[in-house]
Amino acid sequence: MGWSYRKSISLGPLRINFSKSGVGFSFGIPGFRGGMNASGRKYVSAGIPGTGIRYQKSGKTLMSLIDFSKPAKKKKRTYKRKSTIR
DSSP states (O other), rough: OOOOOOEEEEEEEEEEEETTTEEEEEEEETEEEEEEEEOEEEEEEEEEEEOOOOOOEEEEHHHSSSOOOOOOOOOOOOOOOOOOOO
């Protein structure tokens, strides 16, 4: 098992993170944070403070982390005419 090191300094909403890999930073409020780790990877995370429950998504750019796709358009219903015998 390898060794690890982690230390962070909070400056209001900004947090500077020191680890074995280097220095990273993050910003946000309790429950939601975004930032860049020591490897240069960007991430966003959301969680419930005090529970340890958290979801994190990382990517090469912050724009790749946010889904800007438009919701799928609803298809128009097409009605077939019923043939009626008169």
